[in-house]
Amino acid sequence: MKQLLILSGKGGTGKTTIAAAFIKLAEAKAYADCDVDAPNLHLVAHQASEPARSNFYGMPKAEINADLCVKCDQCRKNCRFDAIEPGEKYKVDPFACEGCGVCEAVCPEGAVSLKPAVAGELMLHVNDSVFSTAQLRMGSGTSGKLVTEVKQQMNSVPIETEIAIIDGSPGIGCPVIASLSGADMVLVVAEPSLSCISDMERIIRTAKIFDMKIGVCVNKFDTNIENTKKIEAFCLEQSIPFTGKVPFDAEAVRAVNNGLSIVDLQCAAGEAVKEVFRETLRVLNG
């Protein structure tokens, strides 16, 4: 099984739209949504049955036992995350606490303890295919750990598939870096804006640190032909395979709003993405 990871740097370029189309075209039996902060793949990858749900535990959170606390202030002084709120009763701000345990270590009275904390939910759909997804709890820390668990959950179900499709998250930080591990190729979905080109260069630099096979395609390419040419030229110059382009298509918006992938209906974007898929496979298997 080969893992194809779809990333973009900038948000909203069409990662999930492309991922949903690829899942259909590849008849992929295993796929995952690693955008745990704003997951959307489930909206266009319908499942016949309810998922198995489990809690995701992030880092533990500190708790102060007011009966033991003598307000010596050591915990607050040593906390690097400003998570201790002094006062009549010393309290921990659970959103600021990163669970490092320094407060517990410095407390002379043993008044601080670390408690497990649920930071999100994992969902696993097993039908004729395996679909792993998750939702980070609002206000929790962005989590590479949850991304790793989403992928482990997908891999925990043995299933025959040539290709697994992973829908990634925007950005270049921890969740993206966690999603890179184990992937065979990164497909960067770009759009022809200067913002996106700047972000694309950053995500490609990040992927190169991890020695990844990379391909680039352009979505909504006809919204700015000049910038599309810039992206093609960039790829040529950097020797990065360019796997094609998809036009802007109001039908694609309609497909998404009806919970469909763009290859489920006859439309220009759907036709174009088939060619992108063929080229991407060539790079993946090359």
Place this chain on the structure above:
Amino acid sequence: MKIAVLSGKGGTGKTLVSVNLAAAAKASTYIDCDVEEPNGHLFFKPEKLVNETVAVKIPEVDNLLCNGCRKCIEFCKFNALAYIGDTLLVFEEVCHSCGGCALICPEKALREKEKAIGEIQRGVSGNVKVITGILNTGEASGIPIIKKLLDDMHEGNSKEDKKKNNESGKEFVFIDCPPGSACIVMESIKDVDYCILVAEPTLFGVHNLSMVHELVKLFGKPCGAVLNKCLDGENPAEKYCRENGINILCQIPYENEIGTMNSNALILARENDRYQALFRGLLDAVAKGGAP
């Protein structure tokens, strides 16, 4: 007045809205907190740039003092330390800079050193002070940069600025937030006067809009929505706003001209009178919505 622009989903137009509002205001500060993918500076092309490096503290081992007791490894919740052979190794990328290992080492074999993870760029573009946080590629977390950006905002750039702002009360600060609804978005909105939620007219947009709306409600912040890239026909985001009592501040149509100008990193409000009027109107609506 401090205004956070947020969206949940990426690519809905946070930067478009915050950049153009800042440009449409008489005097304003634009702070780009989307440090993984900062784009506002591409539009403003700020001048008189001053760069400040942002560093975090990471442990450094003196292997002559380390006796291999492994107390630091047991302590570290982030698995950032390992003892291999007879050497203590530090994995800088996963270190959260809590300082615990150096604090508890009985041999004082660990010390902290500074490690640069990115920078803050300050510059000026016409009527707008432009402040940009930039995370270095390969770094896991931009949170220290965002915290620094927000700290600076609370303190005001200088006492003089603060005085001026208090007197006029008119200067606007726009915070271009990172996508999502994680803790860092919470940090960004904690101390603002108003939140603008930017949504695109798709089911994806609605799903993420609902998450970020929950977050704003949790903090009891006044908020309104800007619906971007509106096409003819049904708009799930508009429906969601109506059903949930979110004030729709304005609808920006999907127009080729907007798309082309925005994709070329041009500021609509500076290029075209019609768009300037649109964003001035939006600014008025926000100022009213956020009035105490």
